[in-house]
Amino acid sequence: MIITGLIVGLALGFVLQRGRFCVTGAFRDLTLTGNTRWFSALILLIAVHSIGLFLLNALGVISLEASPFPWLATIIGGLIFGFAIVLAGGCATGTYYRAGEGLVGSWFALIFYALTSAVMKLGPGASFTEGLRSITVESGTLQASTGLSPWVFVAILSAIAVWVTVRHNRKNTTPLATLPPLKTGLAHLLTEKRWNPFATAVVIGIIATIAWPLSAATGRNSGLGITTPSANLTGYLATGDASLVDWGVMLVIGILVGSFIAAKASGEFRIRVPDQATVVKSIVGGVGMGVGAAIAGGCTVGNAMVSTAQFEYQGWVATFFMIVGAGVAAKFTIKSGPRTGVAQPAESKVV
Amino acid sequence: MKQVLETNGLVCPFPLVEAKDAIGGMDNGDELVINFDCTQATEAIPQWAAENGYPVTHFDRTGDASWTITVQKA
Numbered sequence: 001m002i003i004t005g006l007i008v009g010l011a012l013g014f015v016l017q018r019g020r021f022c023v024t025g026a027f028r029d030l031t032l033t034g035n036t037r038w039f040s041a042l043i044l045l046i047a048v049h050s051i052g053l054f055l056l057n058a059l060g061v062i063s064l065e066a067s068p069f070p071w072l073a074t075i076i077g078g079l080i081f082g083f084a085i086v087l088a089g090g091c092a093t094g095t096y097y098r099a100g101e102g103l104v105g106s107w108f109a110l111i112f113y114a115l116t117s118a119v120m121k122l123g124p125g126a127s128f129t130e131g132l133r134s135i136t137v138e139s140g141t142l143q144a145s146t147g148l149s150p151w152v153f154v155a156i157l158s159a160i161a162v163w164v165t166v167r168h169n170r171k172n173t174t175p176l177a178t179l180p181p182l183k184t185g186l187a188h189l190l191t192e193k194r195w196n197p198f199a200t201a202v203v204i205g206i207i208a209t210i211a212w213p214l215s216a217a218t219g220r221n222s223g224l225g226i227t228t229p230s231a232n233l234t235g236y237l238a239t240g241d242a243s244l245v246d247w248g249v250m251l252v253i254g255i256l257v258g259s260f261i262a263a264k265a266s267g268e269f270r271i272r273v274p275d276q277a278t279v280v281k282s283i284v285g286g287v288g289m290g291v292g293a294a295i296a297g298g299c300t301v302g303n304a305m306v307s308t309a310q311f312e313y314q315g316w317v318a319t320f321f322m323i324v325g326a327g328v329a330a331k332f333t334i335k336s337g338p339r340t341g342v343a344q345p346a347e348s349k350v351v
Numbered sequence: 352m353k354q355v356l357e358t359n360g361l362v363c364p365f366p367l368v369e370a371k372d373a374i375g376g377m378d379n380g381d382e383l384v385i386n387f388d389c390t391q392a393t394e395a396i397p398q399w400a401a402e403n404g405y406p407v408t409h410f411d412r413t414g415d416a417s418w419t420i421t422v423q424k425a
């Protein structure tokens with residue numbers, strides 16, 4: 001029943017778009033402005049997902065498998081991916097849902113991301129990726145190296161998540177400005193109202209948890225993932241090999257359609273064509289995303305949400321180096337001051 | 352005094368980066384009108400205004416996926 005992948009994808013695409021959930025922004029803000037708000041929401045998401053996964057594992061619904069830690073590939077791939085997402089203007093899911101909102105720059109990023117991930121996973125780059133990922137250390141998780149129960153780490157992470165959530169939600173004493181409501185009831189809640197990032201994080205954590213047993217039921221024993229499915233979708237489109245179409249492929253198609261539905265229903269869909277410089281950055285970013293994620297064994301979802309929730313070193317090390325990569329890219333590409341390369345006589349005016 | 356900043360076509364974080372620049376050179380009580388079409392800025396700009404104690408005097412849609420927000424420097 002790979003169709004459940006499509007349903008989970010539709011829900012996830014909808015939630016990502018409405019919640020404006022942006023991991024790129026979370027990573028970038030850490031170094032660009034020192035703002036930890038979105039990163040804290042990500043920590044809450046990982047904590048919810050972690051509780052869910054270890055609960056399902058304890059109940060025997062799913063079985064989490066330990067794997068060795070490909071440290072070198074994780075570091076190199078994480079750096080490349082982190083750098084690339086700032087250029088592309090969105091991480092893996094961010095690029096999917098912005099594509100669904102009609103941002104043509106994200107269409108370019110998405111196409112090149114899917115293409116290079118296929119090159120590095122299925123095509124001529126696959127042996128290089130495998131070679132780099134075969135450099136491993138044995139124990140791949142915190143619980144394996146320490147011999148402690150995973151619940152110790154679940155408890156620590158949950159405590160941190162609660163602390164940062166309370167701290168950030170108390171900080172805002174002035175209520176946020178909101179758009180004048182035009183809808184009521186469920187339509188207002190789903191397609192108009194602003195979603196608190198922390199509420200969005202909890203919803204995504206729950207969707208991610210439900211995803212695992214549904215995916216495992218189709219023979220794919222893992223949770224949410226974007227890069228391998230994107231590579232498989234490209235592989236299928238190029239070769240017609242239907243065995244590549246699995247639960248994950250349905251998931252990513254669902255995310256694209258779900259975000260389009262959310263944007264359309266909220267009056268937030270419009271085809272937006274960027275300038276030359278943005279197109280070039282999106283393409284370079286997309287190429288780097290595919291290469292980086294393939295080498296690192298995951299993107300901001302597979303590594304930063306799912307692998308982290310299992311306390312795998314791969315997830316946390318990749319996340320750290322994605323933040324470093326994003327910070328370097330932000331330093332080089334995001335400068336304040338007048339825009340470069342754009343004529344701007346009437347851009348800012350005093351009235 | 353009112354200043355208008357057109358950021359349509361810019362993706363995040365650039366609308367906010369430019370808004371910060373623009374407001375830096377303004378006097379207290381001046382208003383900055385930011386027109387934008389990056390969806391994420393519907394979250395980021397009000398959040399930034401609230402964190403800095405800048406009142407938002409106007410915030411509305413101007414069409415599909417386009418918005419205008421007026422932030423007062425305080």
